[in-house]
Amino acid sequence: MRPLRHRDFRILFAAVVLSILGAGMWAVVMVYAVIGAGGGPLELSLVASANAVGLLACAIPGGIVADRVSRRWVLRGIELINVLAVSSVVVAGWSGPVPIWHLAIVAFTVGAGAGFFYPSYSAILPRILPPEQLLAANGLEGAMRPALQQAAGPAAAGLLLAALIPTHAAGVVVLAHLIALVLLMFLRPEPAADHAARAPTSVLHDLTEAVRFTVRTPWLLWTLLFATGWVLVSIGPEEVLLPFITRERIGDDPRWFGFLLAALGLGGVLGSIFVSSLRLPRRYLTTMNLVWGIGTLPFVVIGLTDQYWLMLVSCFAIGFAFSYGNVIWGTLLQRRVPTHMLGRVSSLDFFVSLALMPVSMALAGPVAEVVPIPVIFIAAGVLPLCFGVVAILAARMPQDELAHPLTD
Incomplete structure (x- = not known):
């Protein structure tokens, strides 16, 4: 728990917790939004594949960007995009089931954001924590990710979907990402000396x-x-x-x-x-x-x-x-x-x-x-x-x- 003594890590960790929780809820909401639109295994394959393509397409660019651009601004941008993308599902749901093509676009966008999020999160940790606390910080994230993305998030989404239609349940996903974005706005600037110490390479x-x-x-x-x-x-x-x-x-x-x-x-x-x-x-x-x-x-x-x-x-x-x-x-x-x-x-x-x-x-x-x-x-x-x-x-x-x- 020592990393939580550092202000910036507490803020970052709280934002990551909310972002992962939102992703866990979205995984279940997305499935039932597809079913609500009349989709079957083929349509769910399309939407799930769009998410995977977005993640895959941005994995390597995400790592390169994380070494060249302010990580805190990357994380903020990703959460803003998540808010806008999932909000579009909520708005579209006011007029009826969300079309499969719309869900596929949102899934691609959310997946692309994840491709940028992981490298930037990993790269920012050494800049806000001393080296001897990095392993503990990674352990916290490693335990929280499955707990939230695969346990608490899906379970919460299941309870929401028992009472709400999928597009209304997506509003809770938006709220999680929005609070994460607000928290990330309080991260302090990273040290600039990191770039000066490295010789520029292509x-x-x-x-x-x-x-x-x-x-x-x-x-x-x-x-x-x-x-x-x-x-x-x-x-x-x-x-x-x-x-x-x-x-x-x-x-x-x-x-x-x-x-x-x-x-x-x-x-x-x-x-x-x-x-x-x-x-x-x-x-x-x-x-x-x-x-x-x-x-x-x-x-x-x-x-x-x-x-x-x-x-x-x-x-x-x-x-x-x-x-x-x-x-x-x-x-x-x-x-x-x-x-x-x-x-x-x-x-x-x-x-x-x-x-x-x-x-x-x-x-x-x-x-x-x-x-x-x-x-x-x-x-x-x-x-x-x-x-x-x-x-x-x-x-x-x-x-x-x-x-x-x-x-x-």
Whole structure:
């Protein structure tokens, strides 16, 4: 909790909490806005893919901008855009269901904002906190993100949607982003000495250096390839098909789906807390990839069961394993990537890991028309484990982690 003693971090953290909460609510409101407009899996695939495309298209530019422009102004601009974009859904809803094309544009805009938000948030922390408190600050954010975006946000949206139509519920999303924007206006200017200490380089040079390092570092390259395959086979079923099998097998009440996402988020929170309370595993690369791979097996259960409690437990387990691996991954980037290119490599990691997310979302609906949904979920559960084993062997991770021990 030491980072919260700093005024600017308290302001920033409060704004991030509200922004993440708004994103978590929007994820559920968006689904039911599509359904309210008469959409099915194909239309939800379109809207979800638009969000993913916006995120993907702005991941690398977001990292470059974060190194060249005032981070606080970037964060303020993103929250303003979020307010305007979601407000357009509220206004359009006054005259009836919001058209699918409108929802797709808003989803793209919100996704693009997220692509800029993460690099700027990561880059501003070292400018407002002493180095010894960065890990604690990242831990706070790492625990709060799944708690709010996947648990509290979706659960709150489910409760709102039980009483309001989706466009009215979107008004609460607007309020969260608006308060975040007001808080960010109180952030003080960042130190100017940061830019003076660096020799100017071109955007192409910065990007090329990060790409070259990634390609020449086997553990980094193969983990990113693994993550890309994981996203391709798992994100589409989770984001696009899960809402529909929940409606078909459990019921139409939006709270059923909202609480599944809440279980996913709660698992993420506890996974982050659990791994943070332990020492870094001696076999950190092997452990990370195996936990990620094994952690997708509960998708098999989701695809086959009609028992809601099993779906809840499975979502919890998926969230737990995902965050467990993510905490180790973030630590590896901080400890094994040269400091001067950490921001660019982190941005590249964000981009490459999500490169096939829009493809996964776009394919989920059409594939579900010709392939039974249980088969799709079985593939989503089993294939990532295969990818993880391939990455461990191809990068010779057991030998690498012994040659580069990370002891506290």
